[in-house]
Amino acid sequence: AAARGRLADVLARPAHASAHTLAAVGHAHIDSAWLWPVRETVRKCARTFTNMTTLAQEYPELVFACSSAQQYAWMRERHPEVFARMKKAAEDGTWVPVGGMWVEADGNLPGGEAMARQLVHGRRFFAEEFGVEQKGVWLPDSFGYTAAYPQLARLAGAEWFLTQKLSWNETNKLPHHTFHWEGIDGTRIFTHLPPVDSYNASLTATELAHAETNFEDKGVSTRSLVPFGYGDGGGGPSRSMLEKARRLRDLEGSPKVAIEAPDAFFAAARAERTELPVWRGELYLENHRGTYTSQARTKRGNRRSEALLREAELWAATAAIRVGAPYPYERLEALWQRVLLHQFHDILPGTSIAWVHQQAEREYGEIRDELETLIADATGRLPRADGALLNAGPYARREVAVVSDAELPGAQRLSDGRGAVLAEVGALSSGDTVSTPRQAVTAAADDGGFVLDNGVLGVVVDRRGLLTSVHDHAAGREAIAPGSVGNLLQLHPDDPNLWSAWNLDSYYRDTVRDLDEAESVTLVDDGPLLASVRVERAFGASRIVQHIELTAESRQVTVRTDIDWQERDTVLKTAWPLDVHAERESAEIQFGHVQRPTHENTSWDAARFELWAHRWVHVGERHWGAALLNDSTYGHDVRRDTRADGGTTTTVRLSLLRSPHSPDPQADRGRHRFSYALVAGAGIEEAIAGGYALNLPLRPAPVEAAALVSLDTDDIVVESVKLADDRSGDVVVRLYEACGGAVGAARLTAGFALGAAYDCDLLERPGERPAVSEEGVVTLKFRPFQIRTLRLRPTMPPSQGETR
Numbered sequence: 001a002a003a004r005g006r007l008a009d010v011l012a013r014p015a016h017a018s019a020h021t022l023a024a025v026g027h028a029h030i031d032s033a034w035l036w037p038v039r040e041t042v043r044k045c046a047r048t049f050t051n052m053t054t055l056a057q058e059y060p061e062l063v064f065a066c067s068s069a070q071q072y073a074w075m076r077e078r079h080p081e082v083f084a085r086m087k088k089a090a091e092d093g094t095w096v097p098v099g100g101m102w103v104e105a106d107g108n109l110p111g112g113e114a115m116a117r118q119l120v121h122g123r124r125f126f127a128e129e130f131g132v133e134q135k136g137v138w139l140p141d142s143f144g145y146t147a148a149y150p151q152l153a154r155l156a157g158a159e160w161f162l163t164q165k166l167s168w169n170e171t172n173k174l175p176h177h178t179f180h181w182e183g184i185d186g187t188r189i190f191t192h193l194p195p196v197d198s199y200n201a202s203l204t205a206t207e208l209a210h211a212e213t214n215f216e217d218k219g220v221s222t223r224s225l226v227p228f229g230y231g232d233g234g235g236g237p238s239r240s241m242l243e244k245a246r247r248l249r250d251l252e253g254s255p256k257v258a259i260e261a262p263d264a265f266f267a268a269a270r271a272e273r274t275e276l277p278v279w280r281g282e283l284y285l286e287n288h289r290g291t292y293t294s295q296a297r298t299k300r301g302n303r304r305s306e307a308l309l310r311e312a313e314l315w316a317a318t319a320a321i322r323v324g325a326p327y328p329y330e331r332l333e334a335l336w337q338r339v340l341l342h343q344f345h346d347i348l349p350g351t352s353i354a355w356v357h358q359q360a361e362r363e364y365g366e367i368r369d370e371l372e373t374l375i376a377d378a379t380g381r382l383p384r385a386d387g388a389l390l391n392a393g394p395y396a397r398r399e400v401a402v403v404s405d406a407e408l409p410g411a412q413r414l415s416d417g418r419g420a421v422l423a424e425v426g427a428l429s430s431g432d433t434v435s436t437p438r439q440a441v442t443a444a445a446d447d448g449g450f451v452l453d454n455g456v457l458g459v460v461v462d463r464r465g466l467l468t469s470v471h472d473h474a475a476g477r478e479a480i481a482p483g484s485v486g487n488l489l490q491l492h493p494d495d496p497n498l499w500s501a502w503n504l505d506s507y508y509r510d511t512v513r514d515l516d517e518a519e520s521v522t523l524v525d526d527g528p529l530l531a532s533v534r535v536e537r538a539f540g541a542s543r544i545v546q547h548i549e550l551t552a553e554s555r556q557v558t559v560r561t562d563i564d565w566q567e568r569d570t571v572l573k574t575a576w577p578l579d580v581h582a583e584r585e586s587a588e589i590q591f592g593h594v595q596r597p598t599h600e601n602t603s604w605d606a607a608r609f610e611l612w613a614h615r616w617v618h619v620g621e622r623h624w625g626a627a628l629l630n631d632s633t634y635g636h637d638v639r640r641d642t643r644a645d646g647g648t649t650t651t652v653r654l655s656l657l658r659s660p661h662s663p664d665p666q667a668d669r670g671r672h673r674f675s676y677a678l679v680a681g682a683g684i685e686e687a688i689a690g691g692y693a694l695n696l697p698l699r700p701a702p703v704e705a706a707a708l709v710s711l712d713t714d715d716i717v718v719e720s721v722k723l724a725d726d727r728s729g730d731v732v733v734r735l736y737e738a739c740g741g742a743v744g745a746a747r748l749t750a751g752f753a754l755g756a757a758y759d760c761d762l763l764e765r766p767g768e769r770p771a772v773s774e775e776g777v778v779t780l781k782f783r784p785f786q787i788r789t790l791r792l793r794p795t796m797p798p799s800q801g802e803t804r
């Protein structure tokens, strides 16, 4: 009491009139899995949420901001008494749902449609359960943020974006904490990075002083946000933190601390600036670069699930419109939510304990089986057409497909008992096999290796199983740089100083072992549709079998890989030194692509020594380029060298596997199967088409499916076709401009009697009505990389309901 008396005078002195103002937001970062399994997170949520609703009764000024609709859904299902308390607290104003996503997902790796659905499922849950429109995206802890985010967030109704993870940058510091963030299409979103550099602050004097001095925008802005409360495994604000907040409300020498909701902070911070600096492009995290590759089976499960969800929605919508088949709304919603959960920022990045990843792999197996069942149910309703194949991809294709039935007319029987057929199939529809290729692919022995040639490309696999030549006949160009070999597998020691599963340290490049010896190199298939060379290698305790394939009429060399990986603290890359002078790489992201320099002029360029991409990476010069496609990996690097002959070698290396020792000591050990491919002589258009094709192989199904929508330009890509979530029977189509150029008039034709069309936001809420011609054509304008969602109303709605 004596001490309080002595301090009373000090504590009564007010802050300076110009003192920095900190918006303190109560928070408990709860990782949906990490060093504990998902099931423990449910208990963590119940404990934290109960504590917070209790604490709010003692401290009615508390504002507790809580993200992740998934965590709310767990409470609704398993702890309804806790959920009721949360709703009551929300009515009282002490509880604020925030973030508007299903989980705090990884910010790089989720596919375009999946990232849209994170926002849709999150926002819809909070609107339905709490009656609130989410105004922001709250992602304090994800490992970098895609340049697709500003547009996606705005299309979902968000006005602001928050993260603090960029404070973990190892090399460069972002020049602003409060700015407009501009995405690839030009959309901007008001963004704040809390200068306190923590999402688990406890309102100590040190933290507050750091926030104030660290704030890059002082002088023009007076406000920043502080998320406070124990976090990672939950916890939230404590009594002592709230007492500190009371004393620091207005105290001489300290920033002012005001407890408030994120929306209030963002409105006030926005209002005090008329002009804001702009950060253009991705928010690349200069840290945790191993997360593009760790736990490859989890990543593959995610990629396969995304592809199968696309197929299941497309064929179910097709069957509903064509033959009135019931559309499986509830099963698709449940499957989506399982996939969205596993995109959480410690699961998909591969940074959780073994338990979590084993469970994820099991889940992905179940998800695959259920989606295959839905696809079979839907396609089984369609009219029969023997020998047909389905193309769920956005482009018409003429390519060799591998089918289980080697007896199909025109099939080449493969060495593994399956068949290869040449098929010609329109986009989003079924098609047929074609009897003969324009030119067959041939294979001939050559000095212990083999030469494959299909008239488009000539490919030489030498006695070491390495590609010494990939010749583009029409262009008269060699893809592989002089003195180099393609598909060179390289091992590097990969034991970072910190954060084993997270980090790839730059010095990993200092030591390398080339896998340039093969146990065997054999020709297993020799045309006329498919030629394949099998290469087997052993190293350490690991074995790898690769099939290097060339098919008729194709400019793609595909490498199908089956590996038993037993290395520790090692990264495996495949190197493709290309004879191309590329100033930059183009890499696929959600709904478009980004370009990144291939040089290291600045510290920002040098820090990007490991990159992520979705299905393809492209490097090129005027008139000629090449793409590397993948069906399940994300990490890669690109570097450039000037040769003695004056030419430039641009080397693209895909990161195939890592083997970190923590937090899962057995991470990535065991069997992996995946494919990647070189497309020689590819532009961006071919890279996009190849990426979709490799991830959506033609599906043999003896049925006839006419496309529900078609477009007159390949620049516009259909990302999703489904029935509307409101069960009205409307067909929802999500499209985007994929090549980076405006399209003045793309003509979309409905494959059914079209009554009306509506422009929508991501949540399928209808807005303007574009005109529909008598022939069912909607003419659409796109800016570069613009995403549009259309709701197409058939004149006759399909029947409604659910198959069980």
Ligand SMILES: [Zn+2]
Residues within 6 Å of the ligand: 029, 030, 031, 141, 232, 345
């Ligand atoms: Zn986290």
